[in-house]
Every structure is written in C-alpha cells, then in structure tokens.
Amino acid sequence: MGVKRNWLLVITKVVIDIALCIVVINSVKTFFVFTKGFHGIDYSISIPVRMANTLERYYPTHEVKDGRITMNAHFGTARVLTYNPFPQFLMIVGFVLNQLLVIAILYNLRKIFRMFYHHQPFDYKNVTSIKIIALYLSLIWIKDIIFNLITYSYYLKYELAYKFGWRWDFKIRGIVIAAIVYIVAEIFKYGFELKRENEEFV
Amino acid sequence: MGIIVNLDVQMAKNKMSLKELAERVDISMTNLSLLKTGKVKGVRFDTLEAICRELNCKPGDILDITDDG
Numbered sequence: 196m197g198v199k200r201n202w203l204l205v206i207t208k209v210v211i212d213i214a215l216c217i218v219v220i221n222s223v224k225t226f227f228v229f230t231k232g233f234h235g236i237d238y239s240i241s242i243p244v245r246m247a248n249t250l251e252r253y254y255p256t257h258e259v260k261d262g263r264i265t266m267n268a269h270f271g272t273a274r275v276l277t278y279n280p281f282p283q284f285l286m287i288v289g290f291v292l293n294q295l296l297v298i299a300i301l302y303n304l305r306k307i308f309r310m311f312y313h314h315q316p317f318d319y320k321n322v323t324s325i326k327i328i329a330l331y332l333s334l335i336w337i338k339d340i341i342f343n344l345i346t347y348s349y350y351l352k353y354e355l356a357y358k359f360g361w362r363w364d365f366k367i368r369g370i371v372i373a374a375i376v377y378i379v380a381e382i383f384k385y386g387f388e389l390k391r392e393n394e395e396f397v
Numbered sequence: 398m399g400i401i402v403n404l405d406v407q408m409a410k411n412k413m414s415l416k417e418l419a420e421r422v423d424i425s426m427t428n429l430s431l432l433k434t435g436k437v438k439g440v441r442f443d444t445l446e447a448i449c450r451e452l453n454c455k456p457g458d459i460l461d462i463t464d465d466g
Binding site: 392 | 424428429431432437438439440441444
C-alpha cells in the first residue's frame with residue numbers, strides 16, 4: 196500500500212538537521228572566541244535591561260571598580276571592559292551550558308522527526324525523546340534564573356541597577372513551555388499504548 | 398475458561414496452507430500464525446468473516462470455549 200509523503204514533514208526534518216549542524220559549528224567557534232585571552236578582554240554581552248527614558252538621549256558610561264561598562268541604548272546591549280575575570284567566566288559557563296542543552300534538544304527533535312518520517316509517531320522512543328526535551332527546557336529556564344541572579348547581583352554591587360534602570364524579571368514562560376511539552380509526551384504515551392493494544396487484535 | 402482456536406483443523410479440511418490463507422484474507426502470515434496458536438487478544442469481525450468465507454465454515458467451527466478447571 197503506497198503512503199503519501201508529507202512534504203512539510205520532509206522540509207521540517209531537513210531544516211532541523213541543518214539547524215543542528217549550524218548550532219554545533221557556531222557554538223564551537225563562539226566558545227573559542229569567548230575563551231581567547233581569558234581575563235581582561237573587552238567583549239560585548241547582551242543583558243536584557245530596561246532602560247530609563249533619560250538614558251536614550253546619550254550613551255552612558257559608568258566606571259566600575261575594576262573596569263568600565265558602556266550602554267548602547269539603541270541596541271539594548273551592555274559593553275563590558277573588566278579586569279576581573281569573573282563576569283567572563285560566568286558568561287562562558289552560561290554559554291556552554293546553554294548551547295549543550297540547545298544541541299541536545301535539537302538532537303532529540305531530529306530523532307522524533309526521523310520516526311515521523313518513517314510513519315512511526317506512536318513509538319516509545321518518541322515518548323522518551325519528548326520527555327527529555329521537556330526536561331532540558333526546564334533546565335534552561337533554571338539556568339537562566341540562576342545566571343541572571345548572579346549577573347544582576349554582581350552588577351548591583353556597583354549600584355548599576357539604579358544608574359541604568361536595570362531590573363531583573365522573573366519569566367515563567369520557560370517552565371510553562373516545558374510543562375506543555377511534557378503534556379504532549381503523555382499524549383504520545385497514551386497513543387503508543389492504544390497502538391499496542393490495537394496491534395494485538397488481528 | 399479459555400477460548401481455543403481450531404483454525405488449523407479447518408485449514409487441513411480445506412487443504413489450505415497458512416501462506417495461501419493469509420494472502421486470501423489480506424493479513425500478514427505472522428498475525429495469522431499468532432491467531433492459529435491463540436496468542437492474540439482478539440479478532441476483528443471483518444477478519445473472522447474473511448476467514449470463514451475462505452474456509453467455507455462458521456465462526457463456531459473456528460472458535461471454541463474450554464473449561465480450564
């Protein structure tokens with residue numbers, strides 16, 4: 196019996212394969228850029244900030260105890276020059292953790308789409324992969340909270356929150372998305388059990 | 398009490414092999430073999446109807462009930 200090929204599925208599978216390759220290559224390249232000359236390198240990091248309205252008129256620069264921080268109001272980024280390696284170390288660790296989790300999510304997504312491509316959506320391997328994706332999404336959310344807390348605690352030490360109007364926001368959308376993905380895993384598990392029961396009838 | 402499957406008896410009466418019956422009924426040899434040995438959880442009505450038509454028999458000729466006690 197011929198099976199009609201779903202071309203949207205084929206395209207999505209190819210896009211995920213390409214995205215995984217790009218993320219891996221980009222992560223390795225960026226890791227070496229970040230770690231090059233560890234300690235005292237001028238680098239730019241993007242921190243989600245809320246800018247006070249008055250700061251939009253100029254580019255503020257603030258001298259800190261062991262460096263200098265410059266805000267770019269138009270792009271919403273902070274450029275940091277510091278002789279203290281702690282912020283750079285924190286950024287590298289956060290970046291590595293984030294990229295490992297993203298690569299793992301894409302890898303599991305690729306496995307799921309491969310099973311869909313072979314017309315086996317209700318397989319227990321898919322249930323496991325979806326649950327793993329939910330776990331990694333929640334780990335990314337936890338990592339973001341911890342690293343944002345540490346980052347803002349470090350910069351708050353220099354009263355930057357007051358000067359630049361920074362505020363740390365607690366976003367729950369990460370854990371909500373992880374919960375929705377977990378519910379999808381349970382639905383696929385139910386589908387797997389129904390399929391198995393159906394196959395026991397001839 | 399359990400259900401026993403007498404498919405092999407009817408197949409022998411009609412001198413039909415497992416492979417031939419599977420092709421005529423349009424189910425896999427694996428599933429038909431599982432049915433013959435009673436290792437399935439159930440049979441669909443359309444499958445039972447097709448088997449009875451090919452073997453020229455009634456469902457009661459294929460399925461029986463036994464008292465295990």
